[in-house]
Amino acid sequence: MASQENRELTRYLELTPKSRAKWEEARNYLPGGDSRNSIFWRPYPVFLTDAAGCRVVDADGVERLDFINTMTTMMLGHGPAPVMEAIRGQLERGVGYNAPNEHQIDLARTLCQRIPSFDLVRFTNSGTEATLNTLRAARAFTGRNRFAKVEGGYHGTHDGVTVSVRVDPARAGNPANPTPVPASAGLVPGVTEQVAIIPFNDSEPALRILEDNAADLAAVIVEPVLGSVGMVPARAEYLTMLRDFTRANGTTLIFDEVISYRVAPGGAQQYYGITPDLTALGKIIGGGLPVGAFGGSREIMELYDPTNGPTVSHAGTFNANPLTMLAGSATLEQLTPEVYRDLAELTEELRQGIRGVGADLETPLQVTGLGSLFGIHFTDRPVVNYRDIAAGNAGLRDRVFLGLLNEGILMASNLVGALSTAITRQEIDSFLEAFHRALARNIAG
Ligand SMILES: Cc1ncc(COP(=O)(O)O)c(C=O)c1O
Structure with a gap:
């Protein structure tokens, strides 16, 4: 009615x-x-x-x-005292500099100590930039172009991942072999060809799709808890299948833990005991201020080191600004x-x-x-x-x-x-x- x-x-x-x-x-x-x-x-x-x-x-x-x-x-809810104090303390000392600030060292150290896959980390201003960089790094590292993502997986707003998010099932084909469907108008042409879509939590059909595409997959990106679309945890055996496939095929395994970092101090990767090659973070690690981060094995993350080249470009006026870094550290200290x-x-x-x-x-x-x-x-x-x-x-x-x-x-x-x-x-x-x-x-x- x-x-x-x-x-x-x-x-x-x-x-x-x-x-x-x-x-x-x-x-x-x-x-x-x-x-x-x-x-x-x-x-x-x-x-x-x-x-x-x-x-x-x-x-x-x-x-x-x-x-x-x-x-x-x-x-920690809205306005937790230690986080507010950290932000207030910095306001008089400048909210952004054109040179590094020491506060990012503390947050980086905490994340590297807590998160199993982190040897090195870089900060961004959003989870979108974090997942974008994990995919870019994977391409640079493997020399391959395409990647696989889960149907219903949300990884932010950049073109590559704006495929098969909240898709109308009537347009998405066979659930065991989903058709890539653009989730926005205006995406770069060819974006759906760059991605293989796999079903979540259904290992057999997902593995078949991965094997069919193995030769040109730079990465598999997955939320260990399918987040904003519905909060659905992965089955451990599904993540194990992804880890085994990626290891056997020289493919980078990326965990998007922008939401699932809530599951344990070391993220869902600690909870499941499965370590990816790269991880994207956001949300809670900035204490409520705009933030993202990506990190992983030294071998891959060193592609970002300017003393080596660098191979992968990465900039951002507000990356690792002192307010966000302090708010993030104050938050993680409570957690x-x-x-x-x-x-x-x-x-x-x-x-x-x-x-x-x-x-x-x-x-x-x-x-x-x-x-x-x-x-x-x-x-x-x-x-x-x-x-x-x-x-x-x-x-x-x-x-x-x-x-x-x-x-x-x-x-x-x-x-x-x-x-x-x-x-x-x-x-x-x-x-x-x-x-x-x-x-x-x-x-x-
Ligand atoms: C799993 C996941 N990845 C990436 C993003 C994008 O993060 P942001 O909104 O900070 O760009 C989100 C945002 O909700 C998310 O839930």
Whole structure:
């Protein structure tokens, strides 16, 4: 029934008139009223004005619990004291220099000590630049051109990886042998020919595709937890298959841990015990400021060393700026193994609670995730890859998302989320009560 959707929508419109006015004003100058398509939702997104701990406040003064934390970035919540102190301390000393600053050494040392695949690391301003560089380095290192990526895998906005992301299954061919589908207009011609698309978590067909393309694959890039598209962890045997294939064929294995670095202090690679050749990072390692990083074996990363040549070009005015480096180090200092463990336990309680709500309301749903990451999918089939995600009830998902906003909960619009250490059992209970009400109101459609 459209009527419930209309009631949910009516309530949203009542709660958010100032956001609506700001969005309409913004559209005069910004296409769609913003600079990130990934955070647009219908009828319009709320504009946020304040954030502290686990709470965000919108332009109308509506407070919500933050269960997405800037697309997984704010693992300590908003405004954690040690990070704020580090940023404030640097403000008077300059926010960017045209010469190296020492703060990047501390963050680089921490990452190299924690992440199994890191001998050396370079910083960027985004995860997009990080994955771009891992692929460029792999091409330079192997002398090959093409690469393989997972259907549904998101690696940022550069052309090469903007293929088969949130693809319409009707256009994507056989799930066991997916057709590469451009995820944007305006990509460089030939971009789909440069990439082989493999299914996630299905080793046999994926291996067949990899073997068919083995001779010209520079790299295989994979998110160990399929992230923004649905928070679906890899099966260990799938990652093992990728590691074995790449090792046997002189292909570079790249883990995109921009989101999955939340899983353990050494990333998902530590959790699974599988070490890639290169790793891309972003999000939490900058303490909330713009950041990315890529690193890996000395052999490959030395291609970036200007004292050797360099072979691979890499620049960026704001790379490793002192504010980001200090905020990142202050964040990682807080992120002890115990913090990861406690947050993972609390998130597991949340996942179980959501399943309980689904059972109580007799609504088929799947809850995915690993560590402090979770995703909700309205489907009765287990969710292990992109096609399973795409088979979910999108109408119900959209209504529940709006319902959660009306109930004072912020998630990503496809119902993926990430906890912060600012969230306690009390907020988990609030979430579950809100989810119960929002789902109960919207099941009927
Ligand atoms: C797995 C993954 N890789 C790369 C990126 C791109 O990072 P950024 O948005 O910082 O460019 C993202 C962003 O959400 C991501 O989730």
